[in-house]
Amino acid sequence: MRRTAPYLLALPGVLWLAVFFVVPIAMTLSVSLQTGNVEQGFQFTWHFANYSDAMSRYHAQFVRSIVYGVIVTGVTFLLAYPMAYWIAFHGGRRKSVYLFLILLPFFVSFVIRTVAWQFILSDNGILLGLLKKLHLLGQGFHVLATSYAVIGGLTYNYLPFMVLPLFVSLERIDPTLVEAANDLYASRVRAFLRVVFPLSIPGVFAGVLLTFVPVVADYVSASILGGTNTTMIGNVIQTLYLTNNDYPLASALSFVLMAVLIAGVLLYARVLGTARVYEVASG
Numbered sequence: 333m334r335r336t337a338p339y340l341l342a343l344p345g346v347l348w349l350a351v352f353f354v355v356p357i358a359m360t361l362s363v364s365l366q367t368g369n370v371e372q373g374f375q376f377t378w379h380f381a382n383y384s385d386a387m388s389r390y391h392a393q394f395v396r397s398i399v400y401g402v403i404v405t406g407v408t409f410l411l412a413y414p415m416a417y418w419i420a421f422h423g424g425r426r427k428s429v430y431l432f433l434i435l436l437p438f439f440v441s442f443v444i445r446t447v448a449w450q451f452i453l454s455d456n457g458i459l460l461g462l463l464k465k466l467h468l469l470g471q472g473f474h475v476l477a478t479s480y481a482v483i484g485g486l487t488y489n490y491l492p493f494m495v496l497p498l499f500v501s502l503e504r505i506d507p508t509l510v511e512a513a514n515d516l517y518a519s520r521v522r523a524f525l526r527v528v529f530p531l532s533i534p535g536v537f538a539g540v541l542l543t544f545v546p547v548v549a550d551y552v553s554a555s556i557l558g559g560t561n562t563t564m565i566g567n568v569i570q571t572l573y574l575t576n577n578d579y580p581l582a583s584a585l586s587f588v589l590m591a592v593l594i595a596g597v598l599l600y601a602r603v604l605g606t607a608r609v610y611e612v613a614s615g
Contacts, residue, residue, distance in 0.1 A: 360583045361583070365580070366580045367580060370577045374579065382581055383587070385581060386581055390565065390568050390585060393563055393565045396563070400479070404543065404547045405494075405543045405544045408487055408491050408493075409539065412498055413498055416495050416496075416535070420505075421502070434495055445489060446556045460475065477559030477560075477562065479561075481558065482562045490547055493539065494540075494542070498535040498539050499535070501531070501532045501538075502532050509531075510523055510528060513526065541597060548564075549565070549593075550564065551570050554566070565585065565589055572585065
């Protein structure tokens with residue numbers, strides 16, 4: 333019974349993943365190899381050309397999504413690390429309050445938050461409209477339907493995904509290690525580079541993954557804040573599924589996106605060194 337107990341405890345989770353992850357993935361893979369249409373139905377024909385068609389038609393959206401993902405991940409890291417560092421080392425008794433303020437926007441729907449940015453960034457909105465009245469911006473200046481608006485909206489929406497893992501990792505660092513580095517005549521910058529940052533690598537690893545993967549697959553921000561030249565691959569998949577009813581091509585795009593993300597995650601883990609991350613995390 334002792335030998336089977338771990339397997340029995342894991343069985344509900346395994347069944348959950350099998351029903352709600354493995355089965356849908358298998359069905360999507362099957363659909364991606366089908367041909368046909370909604371009127372006549374779809375048939376499984378091992379039509380691998382769906383994958384080549386997907387890449388030849390929508391490679392620009394793929395590249396744009398990856399570029400946006402890299403930029404947003406980099407910007408969120410630059411913004412989140414100082415925030416997480418200050419809360420972890422200088423937040424004192426109010427750490428929970430500061431974290432609550434960071435998470436407070438999440439009490440509002442993702443779509444509503446993005447629509448709010450649409451009003452803020454509109455040509456005559458509360459921000460640009462005021463700057464134009466003060467003659468600080470030209471009347472023809474606009475932000476919506478540009479890459480800047482999409483990247484800004486994505487950064488705002490996914491910033492907490494970077495802050496929280498970094499905070500957890502930084503809070504686990506023993507302050508006496510930093511004091512010891514200072515006692516050994518290390519400057520603040522050197523102590524940070526040689527002690528604090530290496531010990532926060534697990535948080536960096538988790539934060540980058542939690543930010544990059546959903547950003548690349550996001551379609552809400554580009555739909556609301558972007559235009560025809562800022563379409564991301566998520567928008568294409570949504571249109572193919574819900575508007576064009578081209579299920580095989582949409583499924584092929586979904587699988588290509590998933591494969592690209594998995595390959596990127598594995599490469600990132602190899603470059604960073606998952607073994608090193610585990611050693612740092614385990615102390």
